[in-house]
Amino acid sequence: xxxxxxxxxxxxxxxxxxxxxxxxxxxxxxxxxxxxxxxxxxxxxxxxxxxxxxxxxxxxxxxxxxxxxxxxxxxxxxxxxxxxxxxxxxxxxxxxxxxxxxxxxxxxxxxxxxxxxxxxxxxxxxxxxxxxxxxxxxxxxxxxxxxxxxxxxxxxxxxxxxxxxxxxxxxxxxxxxxxxxxxxxxxxxxxxxxxxxxxxxxxxxxxxxxxxxxxxxxxxxxxxxxxxxxxxxxxxxxxxxxxxxxxxxxxxxxxxxxxxxxxxxxxxxxxxxxxxxxxxxxxxxxxxxxxxxxxxxxxxxxxxxxxxxxxxxxxxxxxxxxxxxxxxxxxxxxxxxxxxxxxxxxxxxxxxxxxxxxxxxxxxxxxxxxxxxxxxxxxxxxxxxxxxxxxxxxxxxxxxxxxxxxxxxxxxxxxxxxxxxxxxxxxxxxxxxxxxxxxxxxxxxxxxxxxxxxxxxxxxxxxxxxxxxxxxxxxxxxxxxxxxxxxxxxxxxxxxxxxxxxxxxxxxxxxxxxxxxxxxxxxxxxxxxxxxxxxx
Numbered sequence: 001x002x003x004x005x006x007x008x009x010x011x012x013x014x015x016x017x018x019x020x021x022x023x024x025x026x027x028x029x030x031x032x033x034x035x036x037x038x039x040x041x042x043x044x045x046x047x048x049x050x051x052x053x054x055x056x057x058x059x060x061x062x063x064x065x066x067x068x069x070x071x072x073x074x075x076x077x078x079x080x081x082x083x084x085x086x087x088x089x090x091x092x093x094x095x096x097x098x099x100x101x102x103x104x105x106x107x108x109x110x111x112x113x114x115x116x117x118x119x120x121x122x123x124x125x126x127x128x129x130x131x132x133x134x135x136x137x138x139x140x141x142x143x144x145x146x147x148x149x150x151x152x153x154x155x156x157x158x159x160x161x162x163x164x165x166x167x168x169x170x171x172x173x174x175x176x177x178x179x180x181x182x183x184x185x186x187x188x189x190x191x192x193x194x195x196x197x198x199x200x201x202x203x204x205x206x207x208x209x210x211x212x213x214x215x216x217x218x219x220x221x222x223x224x225x226x227x228x229x230x231x232x233x234x235x236x237x238x239x240x241x242x243x244x245x246x247x248x249x250x251x252x253x254x255x256x257x258x259x260x261x262x263x264x265x266x267x268x269x270x271x272x273x274x275x276x277x278x279x280x281x282x283x284x285x286x287x288x289x290x291x292x293x294x295x296x297x298x299x300x301x302x303x304x305x306x307x308x309x310x311x312x313x314x315x316x317x318x319x320x321x322x323x324x325x326x327x328x329x330x331x332x333x334x335x336x337x338x339x340x341x342x343x344x345x346x347x348x349x350x351x352x353x354x355x356x357x358x359x360x361x362x363x364x365x366x367x368x369x370x371x372x373x374x375x376x377x378x379x380x381x382x383x384x385x386x387x388x389x390x391x392x393x394x395x396x397x398x399x400x401x402x403x404x405x406x407x408x409x410x411x412x413x414x415x416x417x418x419x420x421x422x423x424x425x426x427x428x429x430x431x432x433x434x435x436x437x438x439x440x441x442x443x444x445x446x447x448x449x450x451x452x453x454x455x456x457x458x459x460x461x462x463x464x465x466x467x468x469x470x471x472x473x474x475x476x477x478x479x480x481x482x483x484x485x486x487x488x489x490x491x492x493x494x495x496x497x498x499x500x501x502x503x504x505x506x507x508x509x510x511x512x513x514x515x516x517x518x519x520x521x522x523x524x525x526x527x528x529x530x531x532x533x534x535x536x
Contacts, residue, residue, distance in 0.1 A: 002212060002343075003216075003229055005329070005330055005331075005332060005343065006091070006094070006212075006216040006339070007226055008094060008095050009090070009091055009096065009333060010096040010101070010102060011087045011091050011094065011097060012086070013084040013085060013086045013097075013102055014084065015049060049080055049102070049103035083100065084097075090220075092220040093222055093223070094222045095109070095160065095163065095222055096109055098222070099160045110448055111445075112164045113444035114441050115167070116164075116167045116170070116171045117171065117326070117440040117443065117444065118168070118437075119168040119170065119172045119174070120172070120175045120437050120440055121434065121438070121440075123173060123179075124433060126172065127173075127180065131179075135245055136181075136184040136246050137243050140243065141243065142176070143174075143176030146169065147170055147173035147177065147233055148233030148236075150166045150169040150173070151166075151170050151226065151229070151230025151231075152230045154167055154230070155230065156223070183246075185198075185201060188266070199354050199357070202354045203350070203354065206350030206351045209346060209347025210347035210348065212229065212347075213340050213343035213344040215229060216343070245262060296424050297427070298424075300427075301420075303487075304490075307421075307491065310420075310476070310490070311420075314412075315432055315435040316468060317408075317415075317468050317472065318416070318436040318439070319435040319436060320373075320439065320465055320468045321405060321408055321412055321439070322436040322443070323439030323440070323443050323446070324376060324380070324405045324439075324465055325406065325409055326439070327443040327461050328346075329346065329402070330443060330444055331457070337394075342395055342398075345395070345399055346399065346402050349402050349406065350406055352403070353406035354406065356407055357407050357410045363479065364477060365478050366415075366477045366478075368407075369408060369469075369472045369475075370472045372404045372408040372411065373405075373466070373472065374469045376402075377462045377468075378466070379398070379404060380398075380458050380459075380461045381462030381466075383397045383398060383401070383458050384458050384459055384462075401461075415475075415478065416428065416429050417429065419476065419478060420484075421486050421490055422484065423485065446461075
């Protein structure tokens with residue numbers, strides 16, 4: 001997901017002039033070119049896109065800095081018709097250097113990243129539907145196969161447009177794998193350990209951050225790096241034999257015998273084998289009747305005052321968290337330090353940021369959300385006041401901002417599930433996820449504002465985050481509070497959802513008939529309003 005930080009990087013570059021003689025022999029390594037013309041303290045990045053004219057036989061890159069500046073200031077400039085020379089000090093090759101995605105074509109790089117992020121949106125919708133129909137396991141396996149195949153294919157892309165298309169497909173499969181792996185893990189985890197399991201799962205995202213930094217440091221060619229991170233995906237072929245189906249999904253689709261076999265196997269692996277005289281009972285009321293009595297749609301998220309306020313604020317929090325998270329993650333080269341070291345630091349920050357939420361969430365959801373958003377927003381704003389030569393301080397502030405927004409992003413998942421009532425919870429989280437994807441799509445495009453002001457992206461990230469912190473003050477506190485079942489619970493007794501129900505809250509659950517006093521209760525919320533139980 002974050003490989004474009006390295007494969008799409010734009011090294012310092014100089015424009016070749018058609019009127020100058022440029023060394024093209026094997027001995028003409030990048031150090032012979034005076035890249036300080038565009039990167040030095042007195043450098044002018046604009047010179048990367050134009051070359052001094054009227055100086056035949058004079059290679060601009062081989063002049064000393066003061067002479068080159070004087071010549072380029074005293075002669076008319078022409079467009080870069082002779083191509084570019086790129087510094088190879090940090091990268092041997094990138095997508096930008098291979099297809100000249102600089103100057104007039106520089107925006108294509110950001111657009112390519114946005115198209116990849118749009119793939120996440122398409123994947124979330126497409127594979128979410130397919131997973132409900134065909135099962136989590138099947139979609140994960142299909143996603144891994146397509147992801148590895150297209151990822152390897154991208155390493156051999158003949159042009160930028162084929163590369164972007166393959167990356168778009170990879171983006172769709174990222175949603176297929178991550179989303180369904182999270183759901184599958186949730187459905188196999190007891191409610192007591194679900195929060196801990198979710199945090200531990202998030203740790204591996206940070207580990208991937210760190211591993212990517214190491215691989216990118218060792219492999220400076222973009223095609224080889226793309227191949228190195230994609231080809232290992234084929235090793236997951238063994239998942240065909242070890243990845244279980246979801247027992248809950250099987251039960252929801254009336255495949256009780258398969259579900260029972262999986263439960264027996266899980267119990268055996270846990271050292272608690274089940275007796276033979278066991279059967280499955282789904283303990284929920286006739287949901288068809290309930291749905292016939294009260295139809296709920298996405299419109300219900302904004303139909304009533306309190307629900308509308310909470311919904312819009314939650315949608316904005318999803319949006320801004322992902323916008324700033326990827327805005328910082330995809331543009332680490334802007335902070336002035338080594339891109340590899342910054343990537344490593346950002347990966348290390350993920351672990352404590354996700355861990356600290358385990359201790360703060362039990363005290364207050366709202367205050368935790370506000371505090372981490374405020375930390376992230378203030379850190380982003382403070383970076384704009386730090387001079388470019390103080391790169392260490394800028395990187396530290398960016399690290400603090402990344403810490404705050406990562407913790408905030410972890411909280412918004414849990415907070416959303418508690419703010420939305422049961423009858424529209426799935427719709428609320430689905431809409432929130434769509435807003436988050438929109439933030440991911442916009443994150444690379446925001447950096448086009450650097451053409452207006454170099455500080456504009458960080459100012460925007462900081463202000464948007466602080467606005468989110470302020471809006472969170474209007475949300476209800478949900479810690480140690482019972483989950484709302486319907487909109488009436490959110491709005492109060494003045495709102496009645498159905499005239500036949502009056503002020504009665506619909507009871508969505510009923511216990512399975514007990515034939516034996518020993519019952520293993522598997523009730524859990526995993527996006528649907530039902531419970532399941534095993535009767536011994």
